[in-house]
Amino acid sequence: MALALISALSYEQTYEAEFESKKCQVEVQLLENTDTYVHVGVAVEDGSFWGPLHPRPSSFVREKGRSVIGN
Numbered sequence: 001m002a003l004a005l006i007s008a009l010s011y012e013q014t015y016e017a018e019f020e021s022k023k024c025q026v027e028v029q030l031l032e033n034t035d036t037y038v039h040v041g042v043a044v045e046d047g048s049f050w051g052p053l054h055p056r057p058s059s060f061v062r063e064k065g066r067s068v069i070g071n
Contacts, residue, residue, distance in 0.1 A: 005062060006033055009040065022046060037063045 009030040017024050025045040032039035043057045 005038060005040065006030065031059060035064075037061050 009028065012027060012029040015026045015028075017026055027041075027043045027045075029041050030038060031041045039059060039061050041057065041059045046056070
């Protein structure tokens with residue numbers, strides 16, 4: 001699973017999604033790729049005036065060979 005994630009995130013991914021009738025831009029990127037885990041960053045811009053200046057960031061760690069550890 002981690003190998004597929006690393007491959008998919010070899011460069012930053014940007015998507016447009018709709019949530020509660022509002023269009024959002026979602027950016028996903030690989031922050032770290034160590035021997036034991038990958039750290040993935042996710043930022044969501046909600047289309048508001050301040051959205052591009054202050055996107056809502058989050059991240060998660062996926063241990064290689066284990067399940068997701070989120071924050």
